[in-house]
Amino acid sequence: MASNRVLVVGGGLAGLSATMKLAELGIPVDLLSLTPVKRSHSVCAQGGINSVNDQTRQQGDNEWNHFDDTIYGGDFLQNQPPVKEMAYWAPKVIDLMDRLGVTFNRTPEGFIDRRRFGGTLYKRTAFAGATTGQQLLYALDEQVRRHEAAGLVKKYEFWDFLGPILDDGGRCVGAVAQDMVSMQIRSFPADAVVVATGGCGLIYGRSTMSVFCTGSAASRCFQAGAKYGNGEFIQVHPTAIPGADKLRLMSESARGEGGRVWVPRKPNDTRPPKSIPESERYYFLEERFPKYGNLVPRDIATREIFNICVNEGLSVDPSRMCVYLDLTHISRAELDRKLGGILEIYEKFQGVDPRDEPMKIFPAVHYSMGGLWVDYEANSEGGLAPGSPRNQCTSIPGLYAIGECDYQYHGANRLGANSLLSCIFSGLFIGPGIVNWIKSNKASADLPKSVFERAVGVEEARHKKLLSNTSGGENPYLIHQELGDIMTRSATVVRYNDQLTDAYSKVTQMAERAARCSLADTGNWTNQNVIFTKALQDMFPVAECILKGALMRDESRGAHYKPDFSMPSLTSTDPAARHREAEQWCDAFDENTRKFLKSSVCTWKGNEPDLKFEDIDTRLLPPRPRLYGLVGAEVIEQVWKERAEAKAREKASAPKELVGSA
Amino acid sequence: MIASGPEADQKRRPSKINVRVLRQDGPGLPPYWERHQVDYEPDMNVISVLQKIAAQARTSEGKSVTPVAWDCGCLEEVCGSCTMVINGRVRQSCSALVDRLFEDNPEEIELRPMTKFPVVRDLVIDRSRLFHSLKRVQAWVPVDGYYDMGAGPRISREAQEQNYPLSQCMSCGCCLEACPQFNKVELQRNPGESDEDFTKRKEAAYESEFIGAHAISQAMLFNSHPVAKSLEKERMETITSTGGIQACGNAQNCVSVCPKEIPLTTSIARAGRAATVYAFKKIFDR
Numbered sequence: 001m002a003s004n005r006v007l008v009v010g011g012g013l014a015g016l017s018a019t020m021k022l023a024e025l026g027i028p029v030d031l032l033s034l035t036p037v038k039r040s041h042s043v044c045a046q047g048g049i050n051s052v053n054d055q056t057r058q059q060g061d062n063e064w065n066h067f068d069d070t071i072y073g074g075d076f077l078q079n080q081p082p083v084k085e086m087a088y089w090a091p092k093v094i095d096l097m098d099r100l101g102v103t104f105n106r107t108p109e110g111f112i113d114r115r116r117f118g119g120t121l122y123k124r125t126a127f128a129g130a131t132t133g134q135q136l137l138y139a140l141d142e143q144v145r146r147h148e149a150a151g152l153v154k155k156y157e158f159w160d161f162l163g164p165i166l167d168d169g170g171r172c173v174g175a176v177a178q179d180m181v182s183m184q185i186r187s188f189p190a191d192a193v194v195v196a197t198g199g200c201g202l203i204y205g206r207s208t209m210s211v212f213c214t215g216s217a218a219s220r221c222f223q224a225g226a227k228y229g230n231g232e233f234i235q236v237h238p239t240a241i242p243g244a245d246k247l248r249l250m251s252e253s254a255r256g257e258g259g260r261v262w263v264p265r266k267p268n269d270t271r272p273p274k275s276i277p278e279s280e281r282y283y284f285l286e287e288r289f290p291k292y293g294n295l296v297p298r299d300i301a302t303r304e305i306f307n308i309c310v311n312e313g314l315s316v317d318p319s320r321m322c323v324y325l326d327l328t329h330i331s332r333a334e335l336d337r338k339l340g341g342i343l344e345i346y347e348k349f350q351g352v353d354p355r356d357e358p359m360k361i362f363p364a365v366h367y368s369m370g371g372l373w374v375d376y377e378a379n380s381e382g383g384l385a386p387g388s389p390r391n392q393c394t395s396i397p398g399l400y401a402i403g404e405c406d407y408q409y410h411g412a413n414r415l416g417a418n419s420l421l422s423c424i425f426s427g428l429f430i431g432p433g434i435v436n437w438i439k440s441n442k443a444s445a446d447l448p449k450s451v452f453e454r455a456v457g458v459e460e461a462r463h464k465k466l467l468s469n470t471s472g473g474e475n476p477y478l479i480h481q482e483l484g485d486i487m488t489r490s491a492t493v494v495r496y497n498d499q500l501t502d503a504y505s506k507v508t509q510m511a512e513r514a515a516r517c518s519l520a521d522t523g524n525w526t527n528q529n530v531i532f533t534k535a536l537q538d539m540f541p542v543a544e545c546i547l548k549g550a551l552m553r554d555e556s557r558g559a560h561y562k563p564d565f566s567m568p569s570l571t572s573t574d575p576a577a578r579h580r581e582a583e584q585w586c587d588a589f590d591e592n593t594r595k596f597l598k599s600s601v602c603t604w605k606g607n608e609p610d611l612k613f614e615d616i617d618t619r620l621l622p623p624r625p626r627l628y629g630l631v632g633a634e635v636i637e638q639v640w641k642e643r644a645e646a647k648a649r650e651k652a653s654a655p656k657e658l659v660g661s662a
Numbered sequence: 663m664i665a666s667g668p669e670a671d672q673k674r675r676p677s678k679i680n681v682r683v684l685r686q687d688g689p690g691l692p693p694y695w696e697r698h699q700v701d702y703e704p705d706m707n708v709i710s711v712l713q714k715i716a717a718q719a720r721t722s723e724g725k726s727v728t729p730v731a732w733d734c735g736c737l738e739e740v741c742g743s744c745t746m747v748i749n750g751r752v753r754q755s756c757s758a759l760v761d762r763l764f765e766d767n768p769e770e771i772e773l774r775p776m777t778k779f780p781v782v783r784d785l786v787i788d789r790s791r792l793f794h795s796l797k798r799v800q801a802w803v804p805v806d807g808y809y810d811m812g813a814g815p816r817i818s819r820e821a822q823e824q825n826y827p828l829s830q831c832m833s834c835g836c837c838l839e840a841c842p843q844f845n846k847v848e849l850q851r852n853p854g855e856s857d858e859d860f861t862k863r864k865e866a867a868y869e870s871e872f873i874g875a876h877a878i879s880q881a882m883l884f885n886s887h888p889v890a891k892s893l894e895k896e897r898m899e900t901i902t903s904t905g906g907i908q909a910c911g912n913a914q915n916c917v918s919v920c921p922k923e924i925p926l927t928t929s930i931a932r933a934g935r936a937a938t939v940y941a942f943k944k945i946f947d948r
Contacts, residue, residue, distance in 0.1 A: 024808050036793065038833055039741040098814035101803040101887050103826040110816040129826055134740050138829060142802035149797045181782055210736045244703055245710040245756075246737040337823070341830075345738050348757050349707075428808060477717035520719030521728035525688050526783035528731050529716070 004438050005030060005445075007175055007190035009161045009217060011037025013045075013133070013420060014403025015196030016140035017427030023147040025431050027438070030188055031144065032156040032177055034212045038141045041198050041210035042423065045133020046251035046342050048125035049097070049420040051090030053114060056122040063088045066124065068621060070418060073119040073297050074369070074411025075558040075626050076597060077230065079617040081378040082391075082408050086425045088383060093424050094126050100139040103128045105338065115256045115338070117416040119297040125417045130251055130341035136420055156188075160531055163220040164193055164399050165455040170225070172398035173444035174452060176459045180531055183524040185459050187452035189445050191438045192398050194430065195221055196423075199368040199404040203539045203546070204492070205484015207365035208240055208249040216538040218372050218405045223541055226394040228602045228609070229407035230370035231542065232549030233559050235414055236492050238301035239325055240364030241349060247364035248349060250325060251342050252416040254359075255294040257334075259327045261285050261305070262358075263314040273316070273324055273358045284308055289629050299413040299559045300628050302363040306493045309362070317360060324358035365492060367419060369410040369559065370549070372401035373601055376408070382620045384429070389437035392430045398437065402426035407599070412558020466519060466530055473518030476533040483510055483536075487543060491550050495562050500551040507547060508608070511540035545609045549600040552611055555592055567592070567625075570632025582635040586643060589625050597623055622647075676768060677702055679760060680722065681711060683730050684774040686781045690850060693781070697722040698730075708748060708755035708763075709734055711771065712785075730773075732785035739921060742832030745839070746785050747774040752839040754921055776839045780848040789835050791847060791868045795877035796833070798869065798900050803890040815888040828883040828929065830922045837875040837916035837926055843909050844872050872909040873900070875916035879929035885936065898940040907933050 004027060008019050011033040019029045031037065052061050067087035071078060098104060098112065104126050105113040114123040128135035147153040158180040165174040165187060174189040200215025201207030222228045239250040239261075255261070264271070265282045285304060286293045294301075308314045309321040316324055327335060327343075332355050335343060346354045373395055377388035384391055392400045392408075402423070409422040490496075490503035514537045521529035556566040567589060572578045597616055602609035625640060627633040679700050686693040699722040700714040716729035735741035737756040744755040749763060749772050763771050779787040838844045847867045851860050881897045884890040901907050907930070916926045 021808055035735055035741075035743065036789075036833075038793070039735045039743050041736065041741075043740045043832070044736050044738065092810040095810065095813045096808060099803070099805050099811065099889070101814070101884070101890060103822055103829045104817075105826075106817055106819040106822045108819055110818050112813075128829075131740060131830060134832070135826075135829060139803075142796075143805075145793075145797055146800075146802045146804070149800075210741065211734055242705075243707075243737075244705045245707060245713060248738045341740075348739065349759070351759075351762075475717060477713070520716075520726065523728065526731050526786055529729050 003028065003445075004191045004443055005189070006192045006194065006434060006438075007032060007188050008194045008196060009033075009175065010040070010196035010198060010403070010405075011144075012040035012042040012196060012198055012403060013137055013140060013423035014427040015040075015194070016137070016144050017424045018194050018196060018402060018430055019153055020140060020143045020147060021428050021431035022434065023144075023152045025435050027435065029153045030156060030190065031153055032159045032161060032175075032188070034158065034160060034180070036157045037144065037155065038138065040137060041213055042137040042420070043131075043134040044208065044210060044249060045420055046130045046249060047117060047253035047256065048115060048127035048132045048417045049094060049136065050117065050124045050415070050417040051094045051126065051421070052124060053091060053094075053112070053126075055114065056124055059122060061122045061124070063090070065122070066090060069120045070409070070415055071411065071621050072624070072626060073415040074413050076618065076621070076623040077233070077411030077557060077599065077616065078409060079376065080620045081382055081384055081617060082376050084382055084620060085384040085429070086409060086422060089425050089429070090421055093421060093428070097136055097139060097424070100143060102135050102139045105129065115253060116295060117256050118252055118292070118295045118301070119415040125253075125256065127253065127338070129337075130253055130339045130343070133420060136424070160534075161195075161197070161217045161220065162459045163455070164224050164396060165452060166224065166396065167447060167451055170396065171441070172396050173447055176455045178459070178463070178531070180528075181526050183463075183527055185456055185463060187456050189447070189452060191441065191444050192400060192434045194400045194402060194434070195372065195405055196401070196403045196427065197405045200539070200542050201365050201368070203483065203543050204234075204365040204487045205481060206243075206245070206247050208237060208247055209366070214535040214539055215368070215542045216535040218401070219538040219542045221372055221394060221396070221399060221401070222545075222602070223538070223604050224396065225604070226396050226399060226401075227373035228371070228542065228545045229373040229599050230549065231545035231602065232491070232553055232600060233369035233412050234365060234491065234546065235298055235367035235369060235559050236302045236363045237366035238298055238305050238363050239361040240366070241346060241359070242320060242322070242362055242364075243349060248345055249364070249366065250346065250359060250361050251339075252298070254325060254327060254339060254342065257327075257338050258330055259294065259325050260329075261294055261301075261323055261325055263308055263316055263323050267313045268318065273326070274328065282314070292628065296628055297413055297415060299561070302493055303561060305363055320362070322360040322362045325361045326358035327354055328356060328358060363493060365488070367414055368404060369407070369412065369414055370546070371405045371407040373599075374401050374406045374408050378617070378619070386429070387432040387436055389433045389440070391433045392426055398441070400430060400434065402430055412560060462534070463530065466517070466533060467522045469516070469518045470522055473516045474513045476514065476517045476529070476536045479510060479514050479517070480536050483507065483539065483543065487546070491546055493561065495550050495560065496564065497551060497554075497562070500547055504544065504547045504551060507540065507543050511537070514540060541604055541609065545602045548602065548609055548611050553596060553600060555596040557596065569630050570635060578632060578635050579639065582632060582639040585632075585636050586625075586639050593623050675702055675761070675764070679706075679711060680770045681715065682770055682772045683784070685730060685784045686775070688783055689780055689848070696727065702760070706760040708758040708760070708771065708773065709737055709744065711760065712755070730785065731783045740832060742834035745776055745834045745836055747776060747839070748772070752776060752836045752919055754834060757921065776835060778839050778844055778846050779835065780846070789833070790864070792833055792835055792838065792874070792876065794865055794868050795873045796880060798873060799877050799881040799884075799897050800893045801877070801880040801884055803884070803887060804893060805889065821886065825883055825886060827922070827924055828879050831876055831879060831924055832922065833876065834921065836919045836921060840915035840919040841872070841874065842913050842915065843911045844874050847871055870904055872905050875910075875926040875930060878907060878910075878933045879924060879926050882929045882932050882936075898936060901933055902937045902940055907937050
């Protein structure tokens, strides 16, 4: 009998942590990536990684609070057991990264230093300068190289994953992939396939993501039958530097270290920022959100910045929309020590020193909360059952998804510094479950060769067809620009149904045009043209999931904001009337929860996604309104509390630790 | 952007950008120059120029050609993918801003692949040697495993501030391109040779040549880690053997081209001292 192997696709934080854990468990791994794994998009993560720590614990923090912040920040759209497990693992994940030599910033006494991030009131975030993702990735890259040197890991870098291979029973038994240098297409038999291929920002043309983040690998799994969940939830990061080729991230840590967002109170104020007196500056986040200030969750900050520029006409630059992000009140030495990496990026790409001049920033597409639907098995405490092969498994048995390409952890809005955590956690946690999956199944290497040959044949045919379509057709790069433009216009910060309907029909037409692309390069050596065109074609099914989900979700939740379906602020000033209004508000909230506190789950029907809403597992925390900045929030909160207490009294006989964490 | 007023900038900016690219269709094939012209836009970098060239797939003489192949990733100078030789200088193409390049030469931008690595195609080169060197110096912390064993050793702020810059090395290869002692190793696959055999032969060839500043610096990084220093002896064996520290000619080009301003020559000096100590120890331990 042939020995077992696992194929890991993608070498970012998730893929590498899965690889090293599997290697530790003695499983040989084939690691396949579009790029040398050390260059994966995780390098772009800047700010840090969250966990409860000794200091916050003594301030009243604990794992449960981290879990609660993550769920509340995500507007309750997550199944709760995986999120709980992640929050409880977080301190252990950081300890492990510390042991692997990650150069976390240190306190004068030599402990890991922490900073505050959005959506929490505690300093939970460990960081390595402002290149935390890079430093974590390198530590994992080093471990995987160690296993590679020992012979347990074999890397296939510059390979493009073309799709999973399913046996007749629908089990994933490997994948087809293409060497991006020689263009050879071959199969990789595997007893489990782990997809860790990151986000899909390239669907929006320009974003903060790397060029690899096309979403094509997830799309290929989706088209092979895996479900796709919550596609409409795309995080638009509040602070990025606009550029011709990319929108470069300006980390939330800039605000975590005291950065302040402002605009001049007077529209079209042409004075240089530093000459504008304090009294004439509008620190709009601090004024509107006194509790969280500049560190409100990302969806909120993004909408406020967008609103200040678009609706209030207070952009600080007449030629484009942007606001100031100001660090100039902090000492250069401290800035260099804690934020050096990101300030260099600004300096290099904008030619202005942000230590002297406030930065000009604007929101940009940043993260996909949605992704491949994955399963989980809960334990009796409401966390995950360790070693269960169901954890992180897609709807195709044997095909797993982890990291940004799964839909599991961040709900309707991801909190800053939680993504690195979810990637590493899901990668480490999945190992024992996969070992158990392998044990209970026939080795894929023992399957008839025809299963694999058939799959390779399909991909070879697609490849040949593309290369032979040479004249009079469409240009893939120009279609990509069009797709990016329409997605950015219709499905980012503010969404309207008429625009979404229009975008959906345009995007489906574009998909047909993309199928008719003709290539400028028809050769079979390092043909980037054909690799890109395939990725482009595969962007459409995911783009359609995003648009369809956005269209069908007639509510506002986290990153998905529809003004036509938003919960209004309270308007009455008379206390009694206001209280009545708050009662109605809470009724409406309950009604909306019944209707839309659901995951949107798409299945591919050959030419379009079929969307169904699926219930969410809220076994640990009952949903409550997210009230950042709403007028009348105090009254609503009070009414909500009274109702929750009443419910709790009703349930008093049932001994479950439900209500009452907030 | 950039300090001077928008009007002054406008005048200096041409409406077109001329680009001269040194192309090569595959390994061992003859290189050739090709001219392209793309429309100027504000805030462009060499990446966005290459994106336009790919979309046009047409030379400035109007001839249809294949898109120029090149490597890129993050586009913000942290992944190390997009190294090439731009106007004669090795650097990342993402941070090579067109407006800045125009300040030196408004007529033309010249793009060439790195010269110290085998060309795969056009501007794409094979840097597997660079990653192989990281294996040779065992650039990792040999932890027991990945179970929860509590926190790592306490690290002083001083140590972190010394190590973090070294740990920012993104394996871009600039230091190797600029190094007079680092020579290209390019082998062709023999007829009938398997992947494994070819890789073995390549790695043997790499190991007979200079390992390079990046790997020496990584060796110093891990030798200073409380746990990773348990492999110090093995690392020093590599550093003091063929292609090790003695091959360094102290030209100091590496440190001047490093886009991350890593103190590579400081690492090399440390490695030199450590090599002397190691050599003595070896004599006395015998």
